[in-house]
Amino acid sequence: MALHDVVGHERPVGIIRRAIEIGRVHHAYLFTGMEGIGKKVVAMNMAKALNCERQDGDACDQCAACRRIDKGVYPDCITVNPDGAVIKIEQVRGLQQEIAFKPFEARWRVVIIDGAERLTRASANALLKTLEEPPPQTTLILIAAAIEGLPATVLSRCQRIRFTPLTDEEVKKVLANHLAQDQIDILVPLAAGSPGRAVQSDWQTVQDVKTTLGTAFAPSLHKRLQLAQDLAREEGKGKIFLELLEGWLRDIIVYQEVREEGRLLNRDLIDEIKRVAPCRKSDGLLQAFWTIQKIRQGIEAHGNLQLALESAFVTMEGA
Numbered sequence: 001m002a003l004h005d006v007v008g009h010e011r012p013v014g015i016i017r018r019a020i021e022i023g024r025v026h027h028a029y030l031f032t033g034m035e036g037i038g039k040k041v042v043a044m045n046m047a048k049a050l051n052c053e054r055q056d057g058d059a060c061d062q063c064a065a066c067r068r069i070d071k072g073v074y075p076d077c078i079t080v081n082p083d084g085a086v087i088k089i090e091q092v093r094g095l096q097q098e099i100a101f102k103p104f105e106a107r108w109r110v111v112i113i114d115g116a117e118r119l120t121r122a123s124a125n126a127l128l129k130t131l132e133e134p135p136p137q138t139t140l141i142l143i144a145a146a147i148e149g150l151p152a153t154v155l156s157r158c159q160r161i162r163f164t165p166l167t168d169e170e171v172k173k174v175l176a177n178h179l180a181q182d183q184i185d186i187l188v189p190l191a192a193g194s195p196g197r198a199v200q201s202d203w204q205t206v207q208d209v210k211t212t213l214g215t216a217f218a219p220s221l222h223k224r225l226q227l228a229q230d231l232a233r234e235e236g237k238g239k240i241f242l243e244l245l246e247g248w249l250r251d252i253i254v255y256q257e258v259r260e261e262g263r264l265l266n267r268d269l270i271d272e273i274k275r276v277a278p279c280r281k282s283d284g285l286l287q288a289f290w291t292i293q294k295i296r297q298g299i300e301a302h303g304n305l306q307l308a309l310e311s312a313f314v315t316m317e318g319a
């Protein structure tokens with residue numbers, strides 16, 4: 001693929017294409033935005049566009065440079081990933097040695113530091129020197145899901161490009177190349193704008209969790225809290241449950257209002273939705289929906305999964 005094939009991200013891609021076009025490529029970029037959204041894809045395609053042998057300002061996907069960058073065997077396109085939990089200072093020093101000389105063959109050497117929020121304090125400090133005085137014909141692309149961990153000295157030396165979540169339609173378009181249609185229908189709402197997140201969702205877990213959704217309406221609070229405890233033991237399951245529950249409540253509300261199956265996110269649960277919808281009060285459902293949305297945002301921000309699940313199940317009393 002090439003920059004012009006990237007789904008969504010018009011603004012980031014536009015900034016990059018323009019910089020290449022007018023020959024003003026910055027020496028350090030910081031791509032930010034949620035995990036799995038396509039930042040690395042854009043970075044790789046930028047490397048191709050900068051070095052393509054045939055096309056001006058974008059990749060042709062056919063020439064030796066494009067193909068070798070895709071395969072990860074182009075010596076002047078270097079990617080640094082965290083080694084375990086962090087990017088170590090030795091990795092930064094190794095990189096600095098590697099790029100001390102002129103590029104082997106590239107017009108533009110591209111260094112991608114993926115997971116830059118995991119640079120240790122020492123690694124980030126070591127990297128400052130390179131960000132200040134990069135070797136000629138070299139651009140560094142730092143990729144980070146969150147910038148909180150990055151020191152201001154690093155932030156101030158990079159041109160920041162923000163990536164926002166894709167629309168559901170765009171996510172569907174990206175996923176069409178990776179997943180079967182029935183999986184796409186179910187995973188798009190869970191993706192929340194990130195195709196990578198959908199691809200990584202464990203399909204079996206999603207299926208398992210779906211079978212327990214009905215318990216959220218169990219009349220016994222004790223039973224509901226028991227499920228909260230069980231789900232909290234597996235972080236992945238607990239989070240997926242809350243996401244699915246939010247989508248499911250939304251579906252029941254929508255079905256009560258319009259009775260159109262085509263408008264539902266969980267069309268595979270239509271029988272259950274039809275059964276539940278007539279026996280529930282819409283204001284109670286709506287209240288539960290908003291509360292669960294807030295609870296989910298709370299976990300993203302500061303985490304206690306069990307508490308979040310318990311609050312969600314208590315909230316379901318009103319639904």
Ligand SMILES: [Zn+2]
Binds near residue numbers: 059
């Ligand atoms: Zn090419």
